[in-house]
Amino acid sequence: MKLSFLWLLIFPFSVFSQADGYWDKARATTRQITVSARDRIIVPIEELPTGTTEIVFRVTLLDENQKMSSSLVSLLKAIPDPTGISAGSAGAVFLLSKISGDDQCRYALFSSSEAALAYQKEGTTTQACFYQSESVSQDARRLSAESSACLKNKVIWFGFESKNWILKERIVLEVVPWVDYKLSRGWTTDKRKSLIDICKTTELSQKLPDADDYCICVSNKIQKQYKCNEFQKLLAAEKTKAFRDSGLACYKESGASSVLYDKQRTEALQLIEKNKFGEAIKVLLPVVNDAPRSTDYGLIGWCYLNTKQYDKALKYLEACQKADATDLLTQLRLSHAYLLKGHYSEAKALYKKFRAQNVTDSTSWAEQAQSDIQNFQKLGMNHPDFERILKQLE
Secondary structure, eight states, X not given: OHHHHHHHHHHHHHHHSOOSEXXXXXXXXXXXXXXXXXXXXXXXXXXXXXXXXXXXXXXXXXXXXXXXXXXXXXXXXXXXXXXXXXXXXXXHHHHSOSOOOSOOEEEEXXXXXXXXXXXXXXXXXXXXXXXXXXXXXXXXXXXXXXXXXXXXXXXXXXXXXXXXXXSOEEEEEEEEEEEETTGGGTOOHHHHHHHHHHHTTSHHHHHSSOOHHHHHHHHHHHHHHSXXXXXXXXXXXXXXXXXXXXXXXXXXXXXXXXXXXXXXXXXXXXXXXTTOHHHHHHHHHHHHHHSOOHHHHHHHHHHHHHTTOHHHHHHHHHHHHHXXXXXXXXXXXXXXXXXXXXXXXXXXHHHHHTTTSBSSSSOBHHHHHHHHHXXXXXXXXOOTTHHHHHHHHO
């Protein structure tokens, strides 16, 4: 009845917790050990798999001919996450065997064979990473890498000391590791940092004002595609390709593209202010081709107009006008494009249509038209109808 109640307390945690790993039953340790009277013995467990973050172990002493009624692996089968096991006495009771013998022992855990051998020879427990000082007939524990030094190496050594002064004891040791899916791929903190550091040296990363999110995305994609040892075996060209492919995917996913495009828009505006329209076109083209806004069409159309590429100017300015017919600055620039292209009637109609309005909150249509035409003339772009248009706007 007590065990049933205990199960009800524990089971809900295991149902609702998100399993980020698995109990590695294939590499669990199950050993039956015989310890002579008043003797000490050391036993290494199976090598812990890469990515082990926790272990659950059980020690059970059996009388002659007794057998375990249920293995530790079978008890853990229904618990998809170690957080479903209480770290207190309730969890230990749940994991205990239904049977145990009358014999008792003390035991200790060691993270090195040297410390374990010292215990076997002299009973020294000062180097133990865990020590059960009270004699027990059965015990169960959960240890995590965060709180116990026992998991710092791949092998844990168990040391047992018999408390039977006459007869030998029979001990069953069971150890089951919990393996974190992500860490099982071998990507330690230092190796993940190395990926991020390499990413930050790439050309695209260096264009970004803050490349952290982008490089974390690249690192995660590489970790997902390759185990650490697999990636280390790649040729230099293959590693470069892995960074490039992951970078292209992360370019949009991480928001890096938006950050870079905003930076390019600002750079283009600065070039336009200096009448460097050809350079501004080169900066704007990737933005227009990949993730254009209506204002990008208007801006690159203005640049094409000022470099006498009238057909391209009309293409983009008309696209901007179609997207937002209320943008009078674009309407004015489109008027200029029609005029310079030789479409006088279309230009005249637009010039007259909006001449009573402002293109901005403080600049009238006529003032901006006059400023634009003066700038065209400075750039050597003269047209015989400029004066006629300006007179109409007076």
